[in-house]
Amino acid sequence: MNENEYFLDTIPDSINPDWIEKIEVLKSEDQKYIYGNGNGIVLIYPNKEYFEQISLLLKTTPKNLEQVDKQRLDSIYIKALNNRFDLQLSSGWKFIEPNERSERIKNYFDHNSAYKFPSSDELFDYAYKHGKTLKLYRITHKQISKDTIDINFGDLTLTVKKGIFLKNGLHFREANYSLACGGTNGYIPDFRFVYDKKTKTWKIIDGRCKLPE
Numbered sequence: 254m255n256e257n258e259y260f261l262d263t264i265p266d267s268i269n270p271d272w273i274e275k276i277e278v279l280k281s282e283d284q285k286y287i288y289g290n291g292n293g294i295v296l297i298y299p300n301k302e303y304f305e306q307i308s309l310l311l312k313t314t315p316k317n318l319e320q321v322d323k324q325r326l327d328s329i330y331i332k333a334l335n336n337r338f339d340l341q342l343s344s345g346w347k348f349i350e351p352n353e354r355s356e357r358i359k360n361y362f363d364h365n366s367a368y369k370f371p372s373s374d375e376l377f378d379y380a381y382k383h384g385k386t387l388k389l390y391r392i393t394h395k396q397i398s399k400d401t402i403d404i405n406f407g408d409l410t411l412t413v414k415k416g417i418f419l420k421n422g423l424h425f426r427e428a429n430y431s432l433a434c435g436g437t438n439g440y441i442p443d444f445r446f447v448y449d450k451k452t453k454t455w456k457i458i459d460g461r462c463k464l465p466e
Contacts, residue, residue, distance in 0.1 A: 272303035321402060327358050329455050330392055333404040333444050334358075334368060337462060340390075341367045348376065348389035350409055355392070377428055380413045387411045391432070395442070402455070403442035406462075408433040
């Protein structure tokens, strides 16, 4: 954008989709290296009338932050899960999307927990036996500054099929994930954590899921 490159995970969530004119994905092997990045490129074209708003947001996005180490970040994820009382008190299991971080923190929740951390194969089998669709949660973080981190929960829907599929090779089952839209009313985190230097702990100070004091 205006001769500047931005990594996808640094683009503010407060950018309204209505501000975007079109999105182009560069797929071919030749195109992927146009900008010196072999992982692929997504080109986002803003509407001219919103160019100034988007530019301002990108300029105020923190760059080159000192990243919080995995152990601290895992402890924040665990604290966020333990503070989602609405999920814990509602009926049924809450399935957490499998990834590297959920694999690390799953042992902090026993078999009586409302949260379940199944593998991808276990998710497929469970979904197939229970209507071929399953709701699960994606937990992500956004580092605002060295001592401020947002934790967000995304609603995912897993849809599974069995059959013969010729997509990137021969497969006999297929799993598709869809992410629910978070709306366009601006960015509000589920939890905002701030590091308290006196107590040396991460505290929840804000967020849509924070209980009123």
